[in-house]
Ligand code: MG
């Protein structure tokens with residue numbers, strides 16, 4: 001069942017995703033050599049609560065923290081711990097969810113710590129561009145496969161891996177609604193996009209093989225070959241005149 005949102009509901013989803021953007025910016029300001037993932041989690045938790053929301057990830061299917069922090073070869077769902085100490089040259093993917101006024105926000109950003117290798121910088125840039133290319137297809141009358149193919153084709157043209165086991169999703173009163181939004185697929189396939197749909201598009205792209213491993217903590221996903229991965233996510237409403245991005249990466253990028 002795909003829930004179509006009213007304009008008022010889309011504005012509540014925007015409020016949530018702007019708060020997520022601001023929280024990502026706040027976390028990003030603190031990502032420096034020596035900070036621990038656990039400290040970043042605390043910063044985000046306090047920031048979200050001080051803005052009248054609750055962290056949507058905490059307790060979700062038993063998840064034990066407020067955000068996810070995935071470093072280098074970790075793709076997504078890294079559990080913040082005080083054993084994870086950020087260092088120069090790392091790439092740090094942060095995924096954050098909020099719950100406020102009955103709706104959920106969900107967005108992610110990969111941060112570079114100081115100087116990173118040129119090939120890793122390219123991985124980040126391509127992953128973000130893949131997100132934008134997918135988003136350009138998010139318009140009424142297109143199909144989910146048009147988004148998927150745009151993401152996949154761009155990422156694979158650089159020889160990168162596209163993670164298939166995890167995907168984007170509808171967003172609303174629940175964090176994961178229909179439809180699923182895979183990062184690979186065929187143009188013209190999948191559910192038709194309709195005005196009022198809100199979806200999260202979230203490419204998870206690997207520098208080497210797309211094969212992943214689930215760590216024994218039950219959450220952390222890493223690349224099998226331990227090469228780096230990147231993850232960018234934002235929420236998009238399908239409107240009459242095209243995609244309406246509810247997350248604001250410029251809030252994050254201005255703070256860096
Ligand atoms: Mg997310």
Ligand code: MG
Pocket residue numbers: 106107168169200202233
């Ligand atoms: Mg998501």
